[in-house]
Structures are given as C-alpha cells and as structure tokens.
Amino acid sequence: MNLPSSTLLVQSILAGIFTGALYGLLGLGLSLSWGLLRQINLAHFALAFLGAYLTYQLAGYGGVDPMLTLLMIVPLFFMLGVAVHWVLARFKVTPFNSLLITFGLTIIIEALLQWIWTADYRRLDSSYAEHRYRIGDVFLPLPELITLGLSVAISVAIWLALKRTDLGKALRAAAEDAPIAAAFGINQRALALMLSGLNAALAGIAGVCIALSYTLAPSQIYTWIGVVFAAVMLGGLGRPMGPLIAGCIIGVSEAVTMAVASPSWAPLVSFSLLILVLLFRPGRA
C-alpha cells in the first residue's frame, strides 16, 4: 500500500465530504419521515429522481437556470408530499405497510420516468458543470459546492427549527407521544401533512443536486438506497444533522479507502463502520 500524496488525500477527503453532503440531503427527509412520522418512505428516492428529471427538462429544454427550478420544484413537491401523506393517513397505514406502499410508489414513478424520458441516460448540460475553483493543487467543483451548501444550510435550518421554534417542539412532542401532544392542543394531523410536504420538497432539492452532478437513468433510483439508509441509521432517526454528519463520515471513509487502498474495499469499510457504530453506540436507538 503506497501512501497517497497530501494533494490526493485532501482532494479525496473533499470528494468524500461532497458525496456525503448528497447522502445527507437525500437522507434528511427520510430520517424526518421515519423518526417523526413513523413512516419509512422508500418513495423518497424516486421523488428525488423525479426532481432530477424535472430539472433536466426545465433547464435542458426550457432554458431555466437549474437553481431557479427550485422555485417550481419545491412547492410542487411539497404538495405532492402532502397528497401522499393524506392517502397514507386516510388508510391508517402502519410503518411496515408504509414501506411496502412507498416501494410500490417507487416502481410507479420509475415506470413514469422511463415512459417520459426513456431508459436511456440523460445528462444536464449546464454552465455550473464547467465551473470549479482551485486552491493550491486542490479543485472544488461548483455543483458539489452547491450541494454541500444546500445540505448544510437546510440541515442547520431544520435543526434550529425543531429545537427553537414552537412548531418544532410541537412536531417533536407529537412524535414522542401523540395522544398527550393532542391533549395540549397540537394538531398532529396538520403537522404531519406539513412535515410530509417538507420531506418531499427536500427530495426535490436533492433531485436538483443530482441533476447538476450526475447522469440520470430511471433505474439509478435504487443505487442510492443502501448507502443513504446507512447514513440515516448512523445519524439517528429524526435528527436533522444526523444524516449529514453520518453521510460525510461514510463518504470520507469510502473516499480515503479508495485513495489509499483498493477502491473495491470502499463499501466494505463504510458498512463495517455502520455495523460497529450501531453495535457499540450508547443508547442504541
């Protein structure tokens, strides 16, 4: 095993942080949904790719700046999330059944993507992809910086909102003990609808980031599930900063493994880390 140069190591750590930021952004909505609503929303990944394809369409063919697509995607996805949760709540879906139903929804969205955009690869050509900053010998690509910025800003904002605002406290109270929270006048139904809308909007934002950095194909919905779930589990359910921190730990551990050893060992290292943390962390939850 040759030791990497400092440039390679720093570049790899940065790459791991960038990838981890996307894991965190994708995992944030999933973690909130699981932790606060007790719904394991597999459709979150499909929604993210729907967001990515919409960005591709609006920016690639409609001439809209990719970042401005957020102005359309966020409200649209918020409403979509509200609608999905309304259906789940209407039929009193249990957490396990939510897994099955949202998996079905994922298949439907995948089929929809393939029907509209075909199974062929799609790549958004945007001016963002051409921009990168250089600090010494290290390069910082703009799309990845945007993803990191959004992921940090949104995670911190949601963490603050949950911690400091009445709305956040109400959400946490409802997740802790819904009947008692209701007795204190908390409208759990309205909060759940709002949180579902927020989670779907987060998926849409992650989709914009995916479109900026990755080539799209409908089947790629599934390639993210394992590692993002790992970030969510590692970060703790319902904890807004958790997926970002855990995502970065996974991303950096994978990237450094690739830089110093064989790239094929990367998943082995990150998932071993996950198992160790889950086994030994205090108050395993």
Place this chain on the structure above:
Amino acid sequence: MTIDRRAFLAALSAMGAGALAPAAFAQTGGTPSGDPIRIGGTLALTGPLAATGLVHKLTGEIYVENLNKRGGLLGRPVEWVLKDDQSKPDVARTLYEQLITSDKVDLLIGPYATGNILSAMGVAQRYGKMLVHHTFGIPKLAKYERQFPAWSLGPDPETTTPEMVLDMMAQSQHPPKRIAVVTSKFPSVHFVSLGAREVAKKKGLEEVLFLEWDFGNRDYAPIAGRIKEADPDFLWVGGLGLEGNLLLDALKKIDYKPRNHFHLYPAPGPMVKAPEADGALSITIFEAHPPYTDNPVAAQFVEQFRERATKANMPETSVEVQAAASFSAWQIIETAVVANNSLDDEKLATWLRNNTVDTIQGKLRFNERGNFGDDLGRVKQVQNGQWLTVWPKDWAAPGATLKTS
C-alpha cells in the same frame, strides 16, 4: 483479427448482386401465410440494463417487420414473442421456461447481457433448444453446443482485444511506455482488463497503476486523483456503461485529461456527447459509416434505425455495436432456417456449426471454443463528437486516423 476489410468486401462481392441487395428489405417472397413462426426471447426493457435493452428491442422490431414484408420465414409470418426480464437473470430464466413450455415458441433468441444470456442458455439446454444471442461477454462460460453468439470478439477477448489495442498504440505517433489499468469488477469487463495487464506486461509496458472498483461505484474522484498522480501514457478503463463517463467527469473536475484512454464497453451515446471524452478509444464491431455501410443491408438498417430511434425519443440514434450484434442475431436465425428449410433445433444448430453466416458485422463462424469464431473487433475513437473506426486502417472511417498525444 483474421478478417480484414478487403476480405470482407470480397466475400460480399462473391455473394453476388442478390445478396448485396438489402436482403432484409428488397427481397420479396410474397405475402406470408399460415400459422406464424414464433420466435421467443426476453430483453431488459426495465431495470438497470434497459437503456441497452431498448436498442435491441428497436432492432428486433425493425428486423421482424422487414422479414414479414418480404415473405416471412418458410412462407409463414414471423411473430416475435418478447417479454421483459427486468434486467434480472432469475426473471430471464423463468421467462425462457415459460416461452418454451407455455408459449411453445418455435425458436429462441437471446436476452441482453451476459448474466441473463447465461440464464437463458441453461433453460435452452434443458429443453434442447437452439439459442442465438447478441452480446455474451465471457466466451469460456458458453458450454452449450446449441448456443450461438452474434458477438464477434472471438473465444479469447481477454487476449485478442488488448493485443489489438496495444499493437495499435505501439504503431501510433506516441507509443506508450507507462500504462494504468483501472477496471470495474463487473465480470464481463474484469477478465478482459486482467488480460490487458498480462498483455501489457508481455509487451514491455510499465504498469504504473492498477485499480479495481465494484460495479455501481458512485464516487470516482479518488480514483481520478490516483490516475492523475500516476500520470500514465495510456489509460485502460475496464468500464461498463456509464462508468467511463463518470471517471472522465471526475478527471475533468481535477483538471486532468488522460493523454490516451481506452474504454472497454462504454455507453456509446453519453460518451460521444461528453466534451471530455474527445479522443476516447473503444472496441467496436460496427459503426454507422463506410466501409460498414458499403453493405446495402447495413446502410438501410442504419437509416431505418435512425428514423425509428428519433421517433422513439432515444438520445442516441446511430447504429453501433449493440444494435449491430442484435441485427446479426436475427440474421443468423434467418439464414439457418432458410438454408435448412426447417425449424428443427438440432438441424439448425448442426448447420450453423459447419457454415458461416453473412451479417452486417462480417462473416461469422461458430466452430471454435464456445461456438465463437473470428475476432472481428476493431478500434473506434471519439473525434469531434463522433465515433469513428480508426483501426485497422482498412476499416477506418473515410479520412479518419488514430489521434494520440
């Protein structure tokens, strides 16, 4: 590589005007009648392989449509019973079982991708059915005597492909001395990359980097960083599908352009469209330019494919290796049935092992290990947003030459 352009064109000429005419389109045998001949197969119409599966679907539709227009097979119409294996070998296995026992198809055509073909092969073997397939990547695993590959890279692609590529580079203006081999562990590319290491060693090249990654890897930045540090003269990328693009994208982000780079089985559309891929080399059996399109059948197929792919909103509308292999598989079936005037699997398989079939790739024979024949592989290069064959020289696109740096 045993068949060059001249030999191929001479063989075509020897076939006479009738064969030179676009047989799939011009030859008429009257209106087919009677019960249809049912040819069954699966394709990856959904799932991770669907992008390529759809190329095979479109090719098959064009072929069968034209076959029926010119009289079908044995005077009967041909019906293609196509099922979606969802890119999964286990689903392919079940569906081939269904095609044989429940749909009772007369003949079989293979699915797309090595794993799925292997599944179909097992079922075909159990029922003694002939299986003609498109793109089987690991010849040593093809043990069944009634399976016939349309993928003309010969029985030992792990040796013949790197030899051709490195011989070409040795004769270029910038013969490489230092090679980096980076590869996905996807089975059908991994063994060829390992072969490339051996061939490079025999040719005296210094290996400055060897890396493997799992198929489905998302982060190519550290791999790109290591390539940049190794700074090879020649980069061999054992990549499948989008992997080559992802690696080039990661290299671009750290401001590094490999001097000369070869990609084993890239997704042709995305690669040719990526500006950073200019100069990328790859293997081919067919491209939509002369001399391949000097064959009128090929030329007409290229036109039809372009038209239909455009209508189907497919981003890549050129015929290249996948479509050509698929078209060839149909040609193999048609030729065997017509030559034997029969649908008997044993008879057709025996005939195929003892004869050659003219396809748009060239003449295919099936009498070496795994029923593979000559390696008809050539090398193509991305030049100004187009894939152009550059090697061997007599298969090069008009005016195209290998560009190295």
